Amino acid sequence: MEKERSSLGEFSLSDSGESSKPLEGVFHSHLEERVRPYIDLIDSLRLIGVEEDLALPSIAVIGDQSSGKSSVLEALSGVALPRGSGIVTRCPLMLKLKKIRGGVQWRAAITYEEEYIEFDDPSLVEGHVKDAQKTLAGDGVGICDELITLEIMSPEVCDLTLIDLPGIARVPVYGQPEDIGDQIKSLIRTYIEKDQTINLVVVPCNVDIATTEALKMAQEVDPEGKRTLAILTKPDLIDKGTEKNVLDIVKNQVIPLSKGYIIVKCRGQKQIDEKISLEEATRVERDFFKRHEYFKCLLNEEKATVQCLATKLTQDLVDHIKKSLPLLSEQIKKQLWDLRKELSQCEAGPPLDPQKRKYFFIAVMMKFNEKINRLSCGEAGNEDNLFVQLRSEFKKWKDHLDSTKSTFHETVQTLMKEYDLKYRGRELPGFCDYNVFETLVQALVIQLKGPAMDTLRVIRDTIQKQFSDVSKACFNNYPFLTCVATNKIDNIQSKQEAKVEQRILEQFEMEQLVYTQDGIYFKTLNETQPAVDGQKASENNCAGLDSRSKYPEMLKAYYEIVVQRLADQVPMLIRYFMLKESAQLLCSEMLGLLDGANVTEVLREESEVSRHRINMQNRADRLTIAQEKLSTFF
Incomplete structure (x- = not known):
């Protein structure tokens, strides 16, 4: 992880206030320069392992299988992620997007277990993610709760960190255990039940939203919808005559959510087969909403397109982080006090001298x-x-x-x-x-x-x-x-x-x-x-x-x-x-x-007691670092 910190730290961060005028549809930030430090703070806390001790603000992406979840993440990140039928996301994938400036070209790094791989070719992302999933979850179609971190640095992405979770399976396919659905739901709950998590629920427009398992799970852990944002996908596949129903959903009139709804149109399989770029797909998306009889009004309301989604997610995440920092600071202080008290009562280990x-x-x-x-x-x-x-x-x-x-x-x-x-x-x-x-x-x-x-x-x-x-x-x-x-x-x-x-x-x-x-x-x-x-x-x-x-x-x-x-x-x-x-x-x-x-x-030393003491000391060390990092924000 030190290698990752040093190699990625040489790149400068920026918002969209600088650089040449972007092409229409290419992501750029409308937020102030103070956005990046908040996201970097949480990423750095996660990097040193603070999430082992307490929950950190994050965005968890959930959805039923074939809901269009991968397409949304592709549109946000600008890279192709694994696709296919059945379970595609087999391990939690932390997607860290960093907007860079100064003429630095696209660059990425993937981390899992002891592996750390840097590369500068976007076409390699899908293969690296598949290899990581195979290493952690094995061959076949099983899942694993080990985290994969994919960091993408590019002038054309927003400043954002997301955690992609496996799609909810209803019926096990060949080779899957009978309880695969329960396994996936259990994994998802460990993320979405935390008060510090924003739940990003991906729902296709061409299904009854009330029957989607992902939205049901989000409602169970967030009944008031205060930290749930729903994304409606595949608006081009809805039946004629149901447009008004979809519009009512987006306008928060069906299942109210405090963070509301955004509708997006990502690349479909046909566009992928035709090798339409993500940049071109962004233009196609905007044109689709501009010409749509019912949905064009949503552009002005900033409730349509992946670009609006990226901006809203970044804003929501930063606001969420700001609100969480005081509580986070208090939790760290309390845990540090408890750890130091317990350490003082432990028998000291042998000195190094x-x-x-x-x-x-x-x-x-x-x-x-x-x-x-x-x-x-x-x-x-x-x-x-x-x-x-x-x-x-x-x-x-x-x-x-x-x-x-x-x-x-x-x-x-x-x-x-x-x-x-x-x-x-x-x-x-x-x-x-x-x-x-x-x-x-x-x-x-x-x-x-x-x-x-x-x-x-x-x-x-x-x-x-x-x-x-x-x-x-x-x-x-x-x-x-x-x-x-x-x-x-x-x-x-x-x-x-x-x-x-x-x-x-x-x-x-x-x-x-x-x-x-x-x-x-x-x-x-x-x-x-x-x-x-x-x-x-x-x-x-x-x-x-x-x-x-x-x-x-x-x-x-x-x-x-x-x-x-x-x-x-x-x-x-x-x-x-x-x-x-x-x-x-x-x-x-x-x-x-x-x-x-x-x-x-x-x-x-080789004992549970010594390991416990060492673990406590490691926790105290990382919480002390976290406390120092947080102190600069107060």
């Missing part, structure tokens, strides 16, 4: 480490307190240990019966040695190993998710850092999990020894069983113990000690290795990236 970029990288890493440390420290009031989740899982582990107590008696009875059946010798029932006690304890404790490992797995997943969420939040804009952090978190957690698993297995191996301090054992035993004859069991008083020599009571007391030991020890192992030590290792390894890292590659 290498040294500042390195400091920015350090700040990013420090912020990440700070969040990881906050997760692992478990301070009260910390929103990122991971301990809330860990405490919940540790409580589940403790609840599971406590739940095994409720089935303790049943488990012991089962084990005792098994001993009696397999191992009891000459002793009477109830007389067992210490080996039986140890066997029972070991059998009870070994059942807790699996749940302990399950707790480890759950905690590992919880911590890994929290660490990963921190990396996504801190490195969301930087895919390289996100990938590095994710890999390091996974590796560290895997190694630490293996370390904790080994420690837990060692703990359960130690629990096979069956040991606790005597004082702790007697204290627990007395808490779980009532005293015998008022005497509690202790290191100095074993009477209470002797009277309660049944294994279930003693086992229950010892099992209580084991449960309490495991209730604390397993979470402490997990917390230390999986959280505290893992956080330290992760922070250390991430800081290690500062040594010898390619900062530019590490901070390469």
Whole structure:
């Protein structure tokens, strides 16, 4: 687009006040020199992309198929556009007409997608437009909403910008989708429903105007007709006796429109086949109205000929632009204020300066480490307190240990019966040695190993998710850092999990020894069983113990000690290795990236957030330019 701006900008603009007297019927402007700046302003705003943010004043040309729309545009532009049956206009075509002076000859440029083509031969227009439509809409008869811009600079055109839209199809032809009519109407509505758009409706004289789909659509979005101008075409094809009806329409007596009606007679297919020039067609048109019994009065009223249409369109467009500028300026100010506010709340991207970029990288890493440390420290009031989740899982582990107590008696009875059946010798029932006690304890404790490992797995997943969420939040804009952090978190957690698993297995191996301090054992035993004859069991008083020599009571007391030991020890192992030590290792390894890292590659941005920030900045930039351009008109 810069290429277009520079190449087209070298041409001077003028109105018809200068230059030699034009031939009759050749377009020339009767407007003041101030007309062009207003049209150029809107074209320049459209060029920098402001239309992506808000609607700009424009003229949209709509009409049913075969309404004569292409002929009208040809007459206005002075060049041949694609013609034929069915859908001819398959993409919106912005037709920018610029009157030039200083002896500069005809020149044009067509722009679509990444293509920009300049040429100086009017006969090439039709081919270039067809090629553009084929590129955007493909082969066949489909449509596309991508815009084609055709800029024509000539001493013989008016200063005007129009947007030509596909003709409204009623019945799909071969190769068209069944909903082609709905597709076209949907595309048209996106243009004509905007309050900033003047709707130029092309209607043939030889049909009932009330039944034309184009005028119906214009009335739906502009019921009062304040921004609708109708063009009546093909006046030479009307049936005799219907001239008065057409005249009533042009005089705004049938379907009133604030902007009214203009009737034109453009080249027909026969004239095109005979290679009658547009200049000659203009003369023929004027002669037609001069000699017409009913329509000649319309010449004096400036409601007939393409030349009158061009003048009126230019006047209407400029007036429309003038009225729209204050609102446009306010909209730009509001959007700029909103964008700047949102940008101020966005996290800034990496600076371009290498040294500042390195400091920015350090700040990013420090912020990440700070969040990881906050997760692992478990301070009260910390929103990122991971301990809330860990405490919940540790409580589940403790609840599971406590739940095994409720089935303790049943488990012991089962084990005792098994001993009696397999191992009891000459002793009477109830007389067992210490080996039986140890066997029972070991059998009870070994059942807790699996749940302990399950707790480890759950905690590992919880911590890994929290660490990963921190990396996504801190490195969301930087895919390289996100990938590095994710890999390091996974590796560290895997190694630490293996370390904790080994420690837990060692703990359960130690629990096979069956040991606790005597004082702790007697204290627990007395808490779980009532005293015998008022005497509690202790290191100095074993009477209470002797009277309660049944294994279930003693086992229950010892099992209580084991449960309490495991209730604390397993979470402490997990917390230390999986959280505290893992956080330290992760922070250390991430800081290690500062040594010898390619900062530019590490901070390469690829995310929705960064794209959103860049898009906002681009919007703010173009709206700032637009605001500067508008300021010269106030």
